[in-house]
Amino acid sequence: MDLGIKGRVALVAASSQGIGLATAEAFAAEGCRVAMCARNDRTLQAAAEKIRRQHSAEVYAEAFDVTDPAAVSRFVAAVASKFGSVDICVTNAGGPPAKGFLTALLEDWKKAIDANFLSSVYFAHEVIPHMQRKKWGRIITITSITTKQPVTDLVLSNAVRAAVVGLVKSLANEFGKDGILVNNVGPGFTATDRLKELAKARAATTGKSEQEFLDAWAADAPVKRLGDPREVAETIVWLASERASYVTGQTVLVDGGMYKGL
Template sequence: MDLACLYNRNFMDLGLKGRVAIVAASSQGIGRATAEGFAAEGCRVAMCARNRSTLDQASDKIREQYHTDVFAETLDVTDADAVHGFVAAVATKFGKVEICVTNAGGPPAKGFLAATIEDWRKAVDLNFLSTVYFAREVIPYMQRQRWGRIITLTSISTKQPVADLVLSNAVRAAVVGLVKSLANEFGKDGILVNNVGPGYTATDRLKELAKSRSAAQAKSEKEIFEAWAADAPLKRLGNPKEVADTIVWLASERASYITGQTILVDGGLYKGL
């Protein structure tokens, strides 16, 4: 082995150049940072979200900055037919589907008795069934090429329930059950399935949560943000890019023996072992 060559390497080659990556719900926040992360590695990227103008702004910027193919389509991830059409369009445009990051907005912040049955149904649609829809569509492509990566973007709530987020705490656990089951069933086909759980990460979603907490606790939004930062051993909020970097690495050749896992990107917020 050429040791000099090993020691001289000052970067980690992720082996992602030319791969086709779908990132769901990716016009803003962590999804957007993830789409950008794959583009920076030379992947061809497919993005989606509901709002056309925000999606176009994000996809145009990524296309220009990284000189890579970016396909963007508006859709609601809770619409199974729309997800079917989107994945088929990605396969037609790029010839394959190799990486799929599932994502969606988060459910509203509520305690158990405040959450209606309709809230529960919506949370299941948004954060569980949307993951099922994407997995059902992408797995057959991945099986045919005997290579695939599915990464679900969920929350620290998959390991440690968050106060007033009972919908997220309960529904995201089902995603982890799905991730482990898919990892077991499709490992033989070269498909790796993992889950990434962010802690408090500076995005619009967090601003919304701070607003509802501030109203409920009669504290300013600034105090809410400071308390979240203080809770993590790293004493700050996360940056969407820090979550995105973990997702991109998990999709890469450098994480080729990792499947069925949940990895938290939370600055140490999770208090368990």
């Protein structure tokens, strides 16, 4: 199937590893020009170089923190200057720590809001004018299954991700007339460093091993395994494609069926 996005400029935030990296790779494989970011420059540049080599893709990579609105603004301007525009923007950041309500400090809430909500606001604010000019655009937020089904001891994610869904629906309503489609992708338990960290945190407070948690999460999905970051990435690329041209304002879970609701 031709996804129709060859030559498009795809910005993927927080993309030096895990789901973000898999998404940047998937856009490069479709012939997109790719912009990447993360805080650690060395890891980021190594990831960017690998994508250049494997896909002969044009890749622009810059290290900064997505919780800094001025840095987001500078980055989007640099990408537009280098590639001419920003057609596709995938917002992403590291997930908040695993905590119950009484152990989450006010500082944890503020950090989660900055990274997992406001960073999407910053990117949307900067990319929408570019997309309006071309009357074409795609914004896809990466959140979590927690947007549909709270996960125990992830109160920060359970609460803060819901705001992203409200943002996505609002942007979809406001900018559909400009040819801009806005959707949200919620991964289930996906085999990345983030998941290993969560298993480690759980193991530290229980008598169980990290592997027992990973096995239990895999068993909770009807497909009986963890997700692969590429499976999330391919859903994101499809949503960004011409083949999803009448899909907007939606949350799509990539969770192996783990969400128990209808």
